[in-house]
Amino acid sequence: MERIPILAMGKALLITIQVDMHDRLALALEEDLTNRIASTGARGVLIDISSLEIVDSFIGRMLDNIAAVSRVLDAETVVVGMRPAVAITLVELGLSLTGVKTALNVERGMALLRSQCATRRGTHDHRRG
């Protein structure tokens, strides 16, 4: 089966979803990503969904799961590039994606990840000191 590629950029993993994913492909991405976070010790995950024309409850649940699992593995997930029509539709569908951090584009998403990691390092240092 085809797979969605996962790129490593420093301490972050970058995923650009460019195809209309069928459900098994989405499940495979969730699993691959979890393994990659664990094996690389990545601190951040950036998922670019700007190519996605729709996000239904299955993809929504996948994004929520990825965010939750990465948090447990000490990494932050940011979803970037959601189209306005997709955001409007998601709300009407009833999906709140409360557990998912979002940013407008890749640049802002990376900035958000950097600040999150910095804050968390700060907290750790504080506790130690």
Added chain:
Amino acid sequence: MTTAEGDVFAIRTSQDVVIVRQEVRARAVKAGLGLVDQTKIITAASELARNTLDYGGGGTVVMEAIEANGRRGVRLTFEDHGPGIADIELAMKDGYTSGQGLGLGLGGSRRLANEFFIESRIGEGTKVVITRWK
């Protein structure tokens, strides 16, 4: 109201659900639906096609271009001969799932469509019809 001949698509695999999304999109564009309305009907179709596959054991969708009072629209009829739904009111509730879903497919697609119709008989199957007008 005039109805052009409907096109029938099989829903047997998760790849078929992807094809359904693409075919609905092409028809929504042709009917002149705006971007948000396109997105809504495609999303609703994705939810209902997945239900047909996961709960109905597979089935079909008929896609029609419709016209009434000078308005154009898209009508989608999902049908399966699966186990049927025992309690439709419960199944329509947001958050209710008998599987591992989020329980938003039926309630959500009703909100995303202009018209929504559901009919189900235990042991015979389920039919859901949605319409989105321009």
